[in-house]
Amino acid sequence: MHTLLVANAKGGSGKTTLATHAAGFFASRRQRVALQDEDPQRSASSWLARRPPLFPKIETLKPGTGRREAKEQEFNWRIIDSPAGLHGERLRDLVKQADNLLVPLSPSAFDMEATQTFLDAVTEYKAVREQKLAVALVAMRVDARTRSAQELDEFLYGFEFPLIAHLRETQVYVHCARDGLTLFDLPPSRGKQDWEQWLPITKWLK
Numbered sequence: 001m002h003t004l005l006v007a008n009a010k011g012g013s014g015k016t017t018l019a020t021h022a023a024g025f026f027a028s029r030r031q032r033v034a035l036q037d038e039d040p041q042r043s044a045s046s047w048l049a050r051r052p053p054l055f056p057k058i059e060t061l062k063p064g065t066g067r068r069e070a071k072e073q074e075f076n077w078r079i080i081d082s083p084a085g086l087h088g089e090r091l092r093d094l095v096k097q098a099d100n101l102l103v104p105l106s107p108s109a110f111d112m113e114a115t116q117t118f119l120d121a122v123t124e125y126k127a128v129r130e131q132k133l134a135v136a137l138v139a140m141r142v143d144a145r146t147r148s149a150q151e152l153d154e155f156l157y158g159f160e161f162p163l164i165a166h167l168r169e170t171q172v173y174v175h176c177a178r179d180g181l182t183l184f185d186l187p188p189s190r191g192k193q194d195w196e197q198w199l200p201i202t203k204w205l206k
């Protein structure tokens, strides 16, 4: 079982979008996936409750489930969505349980500042210092060829964590959130352009 933690203390940065999509991707590849919603807002859980029954199955793990307990259920992937404001002991504990940490951020000054503080905290953790988990960033709502993307690249220069993908701003994500779906549940005519932007993420996770 691999554990992916999706986290950034900044609210609205795209955590639930990344977590639900990672779950949808592995489910579409016939992997056994569990989504563990650690956010009291329950966005990932309500998304899953809206998921139509005929789409690839995503199971759930109760908030607070530990690594050992999750392992007994023989999932291939355990994906943890985390709340805004995550810090301190709770963050340390979730980081300790993860194999991969994905950090979404948008190219706005507010997001960049908050993400810097978050990454500074993450860098201090033993598991990260000892490279026991892989950490990567995903730029949300940005086209790789724009000035905003360039500014984000400049901001991240000097950080030790790679920026592995840019996901463009599109209503497709908003519709998927509403319908309990992911890009990977859509026909090629609606999903293909965005599947390509996900390739570096799925490759990094594998």
Ligand SMILES: Nc1ncnc2c1ncn2[C@@H]1O[C@H](COP(=O)(O)OP(=O)(O)OP(=O)(O)O)[C@@H](O)[C@H]1O
Binding pocket: 010, 011, 012, 013, 014, 015, 016, 017, 018, 039, 041, 043, 082, 083, 084, 140, 141, 142, 167, 168, 169, 170, 171, 173, 174, 177
């Ligand atoms: N690439 C995108 N294009 C358009 N809309 C997006 C994109 N990514 C995310 N969104 C939308 O932005 C909003 C915030 O995203 P999301 O809920 O994933 O953030 P979050 O970090 O989980 O927020 P919170 O901190 O409140 O849990 C949602 O309405 C989502 O549908």
Ligand SMILES: [Mg+2]
Binding pocket: 015, 016, 017, 039, 043, 044, 081, 082
């Ligand atoms: Mg969320």
